[in-house]
Amino acid sequence: MGRSPCCDESGLKKGPWTPEEDQKLINHIRKHGHGSWRALPKQAGLNRCGKSCRLRWTNYLRPDIKRGNFTAEEDQTIINLHSLLGNKWSSIAGHLPGRTDNEIKNYWNTHLRKKLLQMGIDPVTHRPRTDHLNVLAALPQILAAANFNNLWTLNQNIQLDATSVAKAQLLHSMIQVLNHTSSSFLDIHHTNSNIVGHSSFFENRPNISENLYDPTQRLSHNDHQPVDSFSSPIGVFSHQDDQDMIPPLVSASLDESKQTQMMIKNKEILKHNDHTSNPSSTSTFTQDHQPWCDIIDHEASDSYWKEIIEQTCSEPWPFRE
DNA sequence: AATCGGGACAACCGCCAGGGT
DNA sequence: TACCCTGGCGGTTGTCCCGAT
Numbered sequence A: 001m002g003r004s005p006c007c008d009e010s011g012l013k014k015g016p017w018t019p020e021e022d023q024k025l026i027n028h029i030r031k032h033g034h035g036s037w038r039a040l041p042k043q044a045g046l047n048r049c050g051k052s053c054r055l056r057w058t059n060y061l062r063p064d065i066k067r068g069n070f071t072a073e074e075d076q077t078i079i080n081l082h083s084l085l086g087n088k089w090s091s092i093a094g095h096l097p098g099r100t101d102n103e104i105k106n107y108w109n110t111h112l113r114k115k116l117l118q119m120g121i122d123p124v125t126h127r128p129r130t131d132h133l134n135v136l137a138a139l140p141q142i143l144a145a146a147n148f149n150n151l152w153t154l155n156q157n158i159q160l161d162a163t164s165v166a167k168a169q170l171l172h173s174m175i176q177v178l179n180h181t182s183s184s185f186l187d188i189h190h191t192n193s194n195i196v197g198h199s200s201f202f203e204n205r206p207n208i209s210e211n212l213y214d215p216t217q218r219l220s221h222n223d224h225q226p227v228d229s230f231s232s233p234i235g236v237f238s239h240q241d242d243q244d245m246i247p248p249l250v251s252a253s254l255d256e257s258k259q260t261q262m263m264i265k266n267k268e269i270l271k272h273n274d275h276t277s278n279p280s281s282t283s284t285f286t287q288d289h290q291p292w293c294d295i296i297d298h299e300a301s302d303s304y305w306k307e308i309i310e311q312t313c314s315e316p317w318p319f320r321e
Numbered sequence B: 001a002a003t004c005g006g007g008a009c010a011a012c013c014g015c016c017a018g019g020g021t
Numbered sequence C: 001t002a003c004c005c006t007g008g009c010g011g012t013t014g015t016c017c018c019g020a021t
Helices: A019-032 A040-044 A050-061 A072-085 A089-094 A101-118 A132-137 A139-146 A162-181 A256-275 A279-287 A298-314
Strands: A229-232 A235-238
Touching (some): A019 A050, A072 A089, A072 A101, A089 A101
Antiparallel strands (some): A229 A235
């Protein structure tokens, strides 16, 4: 069963690399390229197995590796790609020039996973956690996340796609539930028809407490945006006359021709990416400043979120009569 | 000052797929 | 067709660092 490890021969060094070893490896690859990784250690005078050399090079020494903290934009890209691809770290890395799969994997496990958990989202399924009590317990974190604008407002021009808006609607409805359950247990005549993009679902909702959407938190990042709108981690809310109402979300419905165009474009891009698995080609794509949503298959995405929304709506509401 | 616990990240391990013979 | 070699991938472990006690 399985092959023996490539470097189980005695005498080969394991563990952290020293600067001298790094230098040897860099010098050798600069001069000769890596060629056969198995043969490389001997040629380079390293007492390591080829696999160890390859990993050290690809994960750390490669000159095109970007060092430093992940940007909010990168965070968002990773989260969205992970929701589509799962733990396909190499595929995700392909869309983040200069980042390695290992780095992204580590970053996910140590940062982003927790961030999603705090927002009440299951990092594995990217669905809302169904344990409402947990959500209630996590309310402060959810609210903190709601003020975490950097993730979402970094690029004002980024297109809001259906997925983003659906997520926005979802978190919005969660907050509604929380607000409802913590206030007067009013009957909610929610409809599961066309939850996205229309305000009927949100009409006549109970007031939301000021600490949920503190007006002082409202930001206007875009001159073209009405002053009475504000950004949240789940999208841009427009503020209505009634300050006590939860501001309705922006409509998710693109006009049909735009949607069709986007679908065609996305499929072309996905096709393109299938043929260009190497980082340089995908980095070209990313460097063109394509919004992340352009690389998402909208058909899959929409049906996926539709399913979530339908499930959410069909679930018995907590504390409901 | 010493110890402990948790977080972060580099490195390793085991498995798999694809190409060559 | 079967086998071997190689590189790639995802999961896991080991180690270091830092803050709390």
